[in-house]
Amino acid sequence: MQNPMRILSSLTLAPTLVLALATTLPAQTREEIVRSDKEKVQREGFWMYNDIPGAFEEAKRTGKPIVVVLRCLPCHECVKLDDELVDTDPVIRPLLEQFVCVRQVATNGLDLDLFQYDTDQSFAVFFLAADKTIYGRFGTRSHRTDWMGDVSLKGLAEALQGALDLHADHAEVKDALAGKRGQPMEVASPERYPSLEDKFTDELDYQGDVVKSCIHCHQIGDAQREYYWHAKKPIPDKVLWPYPHPKSVGLIMDPNEKATIKEVSANSIADQAGLRSGDVIATLDGQPLLSIADIQWVLHNTDPDGGTVPASIQRDGSPVDMQLRFPKDWRRAGDLSWRVTTWGLRRIAAGGMVLEPSTRSDPQSAAGDNATMALHVKRVGKYGAHGAAKRSGFREGDVITSFDGRTDLSSEQELLTYVVTSKQPGDKVDVTIKRDGKDLTYTLPIQK
Secondary structure (H helix, E strand, O other): OOOHHHHHHHOOOHHHHHHHHHOOOOOOOHHHHHHHHHHHHHHHOOOEEOOHHHHHHHHHHHOOOEEEEEEOOOOHHHOOOOHHHHHHOOOHHHHHOOOEEEEEOOOOOOOOOOOOOOOOOOEEEEEEOOOOOEEEEEOOOOOOOOOOOOOOHHHHHHHHHHHHHHHHOHHHHOHHHHHHOOOOOOOOOHHHOOOOOOOOOOOOOOOOOOOOOOOOHHHHHHHHHHHHHOOOOOOOHHHHOOOOOHHHHOEEEOOOOOOEEEEEOOOOHHHHHOOOOOOEEEEEOOEEOOOHHHHHHHHHOOOOOOEEEEEEEEEOOEEEEEEEEEOOOHHHHOOOOOOOOHHHHHHHHHOOEEEEEOOOOOOOOOOOOOOOOOEEEEEEOOOHHHHHHHHHOOOOOOEEEEEOOEOOOOOHHHHHHHHHHHOOOOOEEEEEEEEOOEEEEEEEEOOO
């Protein structure tokens, strides 16, 4: 019999190979992808399909735990673990057989009080008990297309085994798992958000245009932000900066393990707490961890204004207790640029412009080392609300040196955050730019 860890080691490059080979296959339309997935999965019979209520009933009957895979099918570039490879992996398949397995390809009707996760990704996994206790989550993303440092088949296998271990001790660990359930969301399910309620129902329309009937994961995040923005309320930091990646607090985690630290960034929150490379985080805020996504869950629920989070560490086989201390506005050290929902924020706050820090070599850059703000206009939208900046006079290549009197906004996300936490739809701001050596000022509308 082959060594399972050797098998897993040989598969670390397999997702890359599978995805590379997939590019040579005939392209399918989104409609074909969605319909063929349903036909294939239901024909094979291993996964329950879009039937979470049925999975809970089956779990009660069998005593098995549940694994729910949330998968946004049309989002090609976001694919992390190839579905076929996960199903046939010689280590993962036997683990999956110990679960009630559900493949959920739509968020229509999804219970948002139970299934809370980073909706800017198209692959998320939940491990649960029949009584809706959450054992953990799996699935992390910190880049639009590069996922190698966030998830792996080894890591998924570790999370599956960890969930089985927790399930075996359900009665003893249930209280420690209470924090894995979030507070109620603004609405019970995605289609009830005001911006979605007139466009979608609580189920997919397989009799009609199934793709257009599907609420994509990222649309939940868009709708949540718009819920506050359209009510003329500041978008909360927890909503604007969701699910902070561990690296934003200095933790570079090993994607092949549940919660093993690969590296700690100097002078970071993690470094100041005393965490080291090789440490295993057994619990964070009292919660046992199955994956990087579980760390994100704890960070997501840590106060944006700062606070202290306890961590229980295994170091060289011995337990060590530590405290992570978070300063005010700690979440804003993260990166919003890769998120799909940033597209909507650019419409609201920048009239459809895509901005990046200007360099000294930029011919339009504000002259001298004393310039405190210099945001290069990388792209200007052309159509609809995303063309507002173009219609106001902005061009690609301009450099913004002042925004609403502020000259200290050094990044696109600082500018976006400033607008959605301090302005309202319908406001207007004066924006000074540098173009051909001249200072020009245009008025930019803040939009819905």
